[in-house]
Amino acid sequence: SQQGEEDPQALSIQEGENATMNCSYKTSINNLQWYRQNSGRGLVHLILIRSNEREKHSGRLRVTLDTSKKSSSLLITASRAADTASYFCATLKAAGNKLTFGGGTRVLVKP
Amino acid sequence: DGGITQSPKYLFRKEGQNVTLSCEQNLNHDAMYWYRQDPGQGLRLIYYSQIVNDFQKGDIAEGYSVSREKKESFPLTVTSAQKNPTAFYLCASTLDRLLGGYTFGSGTRLTVV
Numbered sequence: 001s002q003q004g005e006e007d008p009q010a011l012s013i014q015e016g017e018n019a020t021m022n023c024s025y026k027t028s029i030n031n032l033q034w035y036r037q038n039s040g041r042g043l044v045h046l047i048l049i050r051s052n053e054r055e056k057h058s059g060r061l062r063v064t065l066d067t068s069k070k071s072s073s074l075l076i077t078a079s080r081a082a083d084t085a086s087y088f089c090a091t092l093k094a095a096g097n098k099l100t101f102g103g104g105t106r107v108l109v110k111p
Numbered sequence: 112d113g114g115i116t117q118s119p120k121y122l123f124r125k126e127g128q129n130v131t132l133s134c135e136q137n138l139n140h141d142a143m144y145w146y147r148q149d150p151g152q153g154l155r156l157i158y159y160s161q162i163v164n165d166f167q168k169g170d171i172a173e174g175y176s177v178s179r180e181k182k183e184s185f186p187l188t189v190t191s192a193q194k195n196p197t198a199f200y201l202c203a204s205t206l207d208r209l210l211g212g213y214t215f216g217s218g219t220r221l222t223v224v
Contacts, residue, residue: 033212040220042115042201043154045212088153092208097161098144098169099213101154 006089006105014110019076021105023089024069030092032065033099034074037086046074046087051094079109113138117202117216123224124189124196132187132219134202142208143185147171148199148218157200160185189221197223 007022023032031050035043049056049065049072056063062075076083086106090099115136124130134143142161146154156169160179174193179185185204189196199220203213 030209035212035215040199040218042117042215042217043203043213045214048210048212090154097142097208098156098159099208100156101146103153 006087006102008105009103010106010108012108012110013079015079015081017079019079019083019107019109021074021087021107023072023074023102025072025089025091026070028094029067030094030096032063032072033090033092034061034063034072035088035090035101037088037104039085043088076107079107081109081111083107084109115202115204115214115216117200117219119219120217122219122221124221126223127191129188129190130221132189132200132202132221134185134187134216135183136185136204136214137183138204138206138214139182140204140206140214141182142205143179144203144205144213145169145175145177145185145187146201146203148201154201157187196221 005024033048034046037043047058047063049063060077065072086104088101088104090101118133144159145157148154155171157175158177160166163182166179176188199218201218202216205213
């Protein structure tokens, strides 16, 4: 079963706009991670946020975590065509030893 | 450069055959993982290994087998018992699951012909 579920499943925006996607999960976590996957390629780790953190930034990426709502959001600011990819959230359960991935959000950034 | 190498990139299997997918890493990571990805879907865990000579089943282990004889290598065998093996297979590793993310290989696309 999927621990994390992303919303929306697909997102289409113009270059320069911001892209926001959300992830909900079901059980207590140790950390939550976001990954990017370009078509037909492996996943690339973007950012990790621990359960005791509420917000984290990395370049044009901003991640928030609300453990009371069991949800996280990923914001990509000033999007570029190169940001076109699928984005996945993954959770490490508290006392767990493996990541569980959601179904992903497919983002299309139009030039 | 350190990383994970998966081979081959494309693999074709006849029904009833076993095939082995290779995964090698030079990152000195203890933990390694195999995931399966179907078109338009997320990743599902097949097997994982936290240390040499030890491995555990993931969520969809039936029809698959692994070995971990060396720290650097974690091969996955797709057996004839796997009824729907056509998929994209991803190998990953991590130094510390609590502090860092996974490093992924570039994947092997397996097709049954």
